[in-house]
Amino acid sequence: MYHRICMVSDFFFPNMGGVEEHIYNLSQCLLLRGHKVVMVTHSYGDRIGVRYMTNGLKVYYLPIRVFYNQCVLPTMICNIPLIRYVLVRERIDIIHGHSAFSALAHEAMLIGNLMGLKTVFTDHSLFGFADASAAITNKFIQITLSDCNHCICVSHTGKENTVLRAKVDSKRVSVIPNAVDTYSFTPDPSQRIKNQITVVVVSRLVYRKGVDLTAQIIGDLCSKYKEVCFLIAGDGPKRGLLEEIRERRGLQDRVTLLGSLEHSQVRNVLVKGDIFLNTSLTEAYCMAIVEAASCGLKVVSTRVGGIPEVLPEDLIYLTEPNVPSLLKGLEDCINDLKMGKVVCPYECNIRVRKYYNWKNITSRTEIVYKKVIQENTKTLGEHIHCYLTCNVWPFLLVVSLSFIILQFYEYMVPRKNIDIAQDFSHKYQKNVK
Template sequence: MASEKTKRKHSICMVSDFFYPNMGGVEGHIFQLSQCLLERGHKVVVITHMYNQRNGVRFMTNGLKVYYIPVVPFYNQCILPTILTTLPIIRDILIREQITLVHGHSAFSALAEETLYHAKLLGIKIVYTDHSLFGFADLSSILTNKLLECGMSISDHVICVSNTCRENTFLRANIQDPRKISVIPNAVDSSIFTPDPDAAPKDRIVIVVVSRLVYRKGTDLLVGIIPEICKKYSEVDFLIAGNGPKMVLIEEAKERHKLHDRITLLGSIPNQNVRNCLVKGHIFLNTSLTEAFCIAILEAASCGLQVVSTKVGGIPEILPDSMITLCTPSIPDLIQKVEISIQRIKSGDRIKSLEMHNEIKNMYNWRDVAKRTERVYDMVADSKSENSLIEAILKFRRCGYIGFFVITFVFLANFFLLMIVEYFNPRDKIDLAPDVSNYGRRKSKTHNLD
């Protein structure tokens, strides 16, 4: 492993509203990428907001330092966007940890967006990863896209998790230079998500759903197909893991159609239990209405499940046709494709679980994602972008007249606040933190930092 490590080492700050103990694709991406970057010799810290009573500094596996800053979430696990209020503590962390590169995650994250502006004023390089797809017509998308455009205008490079996501982000953020945006897909830890053919029942066919039960994940479609499949196939059961406002619809369908013994609702489950849930099934069903890259599909395929999914967003890019059955996001087509998969299970006309697992293992690997992300870091570090205040403000011109004046006003206010904070708390008075992550990895035999 030492021979693979690059000579250049970066001090990286991952920033997002979404991190553990919250569970999801972005949270898993940040954690896995951070672990692989630590393995490659880089210094990595994570900044997120507090979760209930979890605030302050915590250490995770291999000495990954996480700052849970004392800012409460406002809506949908995101903080209230103010920009100015987070400057003092974010500045203190970036200086204390001697950060050379800030990596923000998710267009939904207000904390990541704010940290971009703070990092720009501090002369720190910026990389941004977009994990989502957005529309262009509704008010929410228009506002989010305008904020994304302002943030991307000062970012040094943008990473997307699929080609579809790249095209979507390119249009939403009005990126002028196509060389500024790269595609690095997600991955799966195949050492955790392993098949277990003995875990699934032999006399039943279990369809597994692991998803947040919200509109965007197609819960309404799921509610429409469950009664029909259960009516046609008495040997089919549903195992559903996840929580959300749409769970009440599934509970109502369960009561209305008397499917208490056919539908098992697990609710929200810890990340470490997802694999044990998946291996209990034969078919994995995804009904998302929009998806940039669905990690849950990779996890299910790695466990040897036959995948049925809606053909939306970046999903067609994930797996070959032999591993996944795609359909339009409609109830009739979903029922038809699920029936095809049921017949395949009955006839044995499918790829063996271990073969599927080995293919996924060769196709997707977090270490490969880390290597490719590392090349982006090196490219950004070598770029000679201007960090002057005037240069940053001029980049906002592409955000439109109203967007330009609003974001310029906020950016200048942030600059003046930075000057005040610099005066009362000079950077040379801030104690520098030791590189605990590397120390913890080297001394793992005597220092347990889990």
């Protein structure tokens, strides 16, 4: 069974991150399996309109301005004409939204539900329950998932978190992890510097990634081990803190800040290191540690969120999210390196390839698509009943207004007047040949 799938998220190329990589790789694999996949996101600078990527992946960069942190303003109704036009033109069957932070994904799923389409949502993050930001986001995702056909989480910890904060039936939530292209992230021990231990950090330099812990660790570890140096890739508001530590401790020759990198350059940085350090304070699934393990690095990471599920014990040193525990984990790792207690880098690559590969992830996602496409289409009353369960009654006004606007456009811009895009999936091309 082949589907027409619309991936929707505020986060996509040229922006870089784990969500963007996941959407791109999953889309490419679905295209190779013969499905039609289009991507809908907002404009990035002068990148507006329709663009094509590898294997004919069509990307709609809608002319919507960013409101905050690469997300559009969640109006829920202002973008109905654009989103409806794309869904009708591409004859979409399934809308697949990504990231709880993405307002565009929430909007598209609401519109898709009212148009009788099936919706799937992938949650990539963990959230708390105490602060105001988490409370608002949790209520927002509860509203969206109340009428979503199926939800996907990237770890079992993430599933528990989503079920609790969104109050969604656990039977409608599946766990499908991320994957890594192990053929791109291959080891190269010849790039490592002899008689030197290089600790690599690849991360956004923000508080959530534990950069404050990294800054303190740099000073303490460099003063104790003269052969240790740090190679840090990434950018963000906490970069100034790392620069301050480097200047204050006189570590200019031992701490290198590479700044923001293209994802294609990450492997060239990883292969230069012996140890990969991850100090995240919260993480549903850490893509970076899988890429590092694929390159043969020993991984030291905080034991938070879904990280303990990602790698087996002999490939990772798990610590508590505090400086003493992280230092102990790093020291244990350094001692093992000095004693030669290491797993062959190429064996690491083969093992990661077995654990996480996009072919397996795509097959499991297709099972979800097949399941939701067989579900009965809901009536307007059933949609409203689903939204009632989230106990945000004013949102029913938004749903009703969205439905009225859709009916208005069905009259003013009927589907027969919308130019239907040709399907050029691999299956279609094979039939043409």
